[in-house]
Amino acid sequence: MTRLIRRRALLIGNDRYDDGRFSALPSTQADIWELRQVLEHRNIGAFASVMPLTDLTADDMRQAISEFLESCDQDELALVYVSGHGTRLVQSGGEFSFIATDTDFDRIAETGVSAGFVNEQLEQCWAPQKVMMIDCCRSGGFAVGLRTSDRQAASVAKSGEESLLTSRGVYVLSSSRAGEDSYADTVSTAEVKPSAFTTEVIEALRTGKVGKDGSGEVSVDDLFHYVNRRMRAQGGRQVPVKSAHGVDDRIVLASCPLGSAPLLVPLSRRPAAQPEGPARPQPKAALPQPTWNDLLTTTGSAFCRTTPRRH
DSSP states (O other): OOOOSEEEEEEEEOOOOSSTTSOOOTHHHHHHHHHHHHHHOTTTTOOSEEEEEESOOHHHHHHHHHHHHHHOOTTEEEEEEEESOEEEEGGGTTEEEEOOTTOOGGGHHHHSEEHHHHHHHHHHOOOSEEEEEEESTTGGGGGTTSOSOHHHHHHHHHHOOOOTTOOTTEEEEESSOTTOOEEOOOOOSSSOOOOHHHHHHHHHHHHOTTOSSSSOEEEHHHHHHHHHHHHHHTTSSSOOEEEOTTOOSOOEEEEOOTTOOOOOOOGGGOOTTOOOSSOOOOOOOSSOOOOHHHHHHHHOOOOOOSSSEEO
8 A cells, every 4th residue: 555645635515506406405515514524533534634615616616626636746645525416418428517506407518517527637636546536416427437428438449549538546436326316315304414425434434344454444445345335235226336447556545443433523513613615605603603623622307316316
């Protein structure tokens, strides 16, 4: 395993959409909040840097992803996580697209963020270990056969040439297969919870129980097999998939010795002062909110995601 000095992460969650035909996804806020905690915790992920951003336009998403990956060095692990709506477009050969806050339902190819763009940025990133984690409907389409679209795959097969958007050395972990929905929290109670997929990811990292040698180390491959098994056991309506083309190293995301799993702060107790990117203003709470340090100390197509579903 490559010895890395730093782990860095970019977390993007899109909850609100200007086009009313895309339903709101409040669970994305919980996804970002709780995943951030396990990645930053010194006894779990110990990430040197975690950048959470919410409710981004397509231009902002492209800029954030590009700048983050460009800034990663040759001794770093780079993790990009996106939670929100996503879809595959038949008219563009099946290419996967992320839905941004300003995406037009009728012009997704022009106003969304394409898998091709993200793949190109991953390809150019200097980090020796790169992980792309996607919690969106149809997210398995991001790297079906390590290609961005069915059309591209057909042309490559005929020509015998390798795709330019393959993103070798990138481990892609998707919340569902290319033709499946991904499911969010029902928001039936006052407490918004993470989505089905991200809940399992967080639990695996937080507890370290998926580690195979008892050390609590969680590799991205251990993580995939655990989450895949757990979600199949829940009925298999949403089956996570992976792509690891060109990955020749063991990528460790966390290390949490068994029996020492810390409790997480729920979204409802998130400190009001925590920056979450260009999110839209929220009403101020009536009572003073605890600080981040206080909390750590005291706790130790249909483009909706129903139940809700993410498309």
